[in-house]
Amino acid sequence: MTDGADRAPGWESVPDADSLHGDRGLPPAMTATVGTAPGRDATSRRRPRRRTAVVGLVAGITASVLLLVVAGIGWTTGSDDHSAERPVQSFLRDVEDGHLADALETAGIHRGHDDVLLTDAVYARAGDRITAHRITSVEQGSDRAVVRAVVTQAGRGVPATFELERTGTDWGVFPVWSLRPPALGSVQVAVQGPPRSTVQVAGADVRTDAGGAAELRAFPGSYGVHLSGGEWFTAEDTRAAVPGFGAPATPVVVTTTLTDAGSRAASAAVDAWVDGCVASALPAPAGCSFSASGEDPASTWTDQKWTLGARPSVVIGGWASKGWAVQTRSPGSATFTARFSGPTGQGTATAGPIDVNASGWITTFGADGATFVPAVANGQSDSGS
Structure with missing residues (x-):
């Protein structure tokens, strides 16, 4: 190393290399006490306090951020849980699962005595039930809401609309929506x-x-x-x-x-009606399709009777307005006879043969067979005289 006379210009204030080593040339005692100088020791004691304050500040900020995040999550979750579509989702899931009792309660549908189809057991036997659903829109106002959905039934999408009303709030903030009873099919x-x-x-x-x-x-x-x-x-x-x-x-x-038994019972009922009419001793039997006329009221009439010549042929068809229709294919015949005595003398009077028709209805069946009700009676369009 050269002395100071040989240094280049501008380097006069640069210390020698040997002087850059701070502990060289110092007495041993000074070297040992450099780290415990009074000024440096005070600085060392203050540093932990700054770190503690910084850590506390950071912890406070972090806690505030976490509170904001939690509050945001809570608000979002609360809003979702109190959306108007939630009751609709619950209702449709219960229907899909066959839990009709729960669905009725959710929708506020009252089950009456005649609602025999609104039970879990009956619905379990139904086919083409709803298997899925999809919410398509939610229109939510202050007190009313409309939720539209598409339900999957028998492999097809069927639109459905549900109305809700706000019935209160949770925690004074979130609306509580109640599903109004939907119109059932x-x-x-x-x-x-x-x-x-x-x-x-x-x-x-x-x-x-x-x-x-x-x-x-x-x-x-x-x-x-x-x-x-x-x-x-x-x-x-x-x-x-x-x-x-x-x-x-x-x-x-x-x-x-x-059935074959029903047809036989129906024919028997028609025959019984004809027999009852023929058994009458009156010239105009009540409720029958035939009658005789021309009696002289000044004469006395005795031994009055009807005699059946042929039974009407009938065909029994399907159910009409009052019963299974009975139509006369070909009329039967009956003759009325009676003895008389009076101002003109005495003798026997005869009327006929008169057409016997048997159109009408088989209205019901019971333990005694079928019930026949005639369509015409006593001289009307389906009778003879």
């Missing part, structure tokens, strides 16, 4: 047979009214319809479809036909 059955017949709809007994009809509220699906007429009449099984919620129902017509 219905099974309509029209029996072409005796009124007040018992029909099985999905296994449930249903009694028709005086017109032979029955209408029952039902959830979406298809319901088997069966009518048993015992030994007298029969009907083919059919199914009633309920497409979606509130859709107009198509009546299912159950057509009855007489």
Whole structure:
């Protein structure tokens, strides 16, 4: 190393290399006490306090952020849980799972005495039930909401609309929505047979009214319809479809036909009616299709009677407005005779042969067989005199 005379210009203030080593040339005692100088020791004691303050500040900020995140998550979750679509989702899931009792409660639907199809057991026997659903829109106001969905039934998408109303709040913030009872579909059955017949709809007994009809509220699906007429009449099984919620129902017509036993009983009822008319001693038997006239009221009449010449031939068809129609294929005949005595003398009077018709209806069956009601009586268009 050269001395200071040999240094390049500008380097005069640069210390020698040997002087850059701080502990070289110092006495051993000084070297040992450099780290514990009074000034440096005070600085060392203050540093942990700064770190503690910084850590506390960071922890406070982190806690605030976490609170904001949790609050945001809670608000989002609460809003989702209180969306108007939630009751609709719950209702449709219960219907899909066959839990009708739960679905009725969710929707506020009251089950009446005649609602025999609104049970879990009956619905379990229904076909073409809802298998899935999809919410398509939610219109949510302050007090009212409309939720639209598409339900999958029998492999097809069927639109459905549900209305809700706000019935309160949770925690004073989130709305509580209640599903208004949706309009259900219905099974309509029209029996072409005796009124007040018992029909099985999905296994449930249903009694028709005086017109032979029955209408029952039902959830979406298809319901088997069966009518048993015992030994007298029969009907083919059919199914009633309920497409979606509130859709107009198509009546299912159950057509009855007489069995062989029913046809024999019907013919026997017609014969019994004819025999009753012929057994009358009156020239105009009540409720019959034939009568005799021309009696002289000044004479006394005795031994009055009808004699059947031939029975009418009839055909029994399907159910008409009042019963199974009975039509006269060819009329029978009857003759009326009587003895008389009076101002003109005495003798025997005869009227006939007179046509005997037997058109009418077989209205019902009972333990004694069939009941026949004639369509005409005493001299009307289907009678002779």
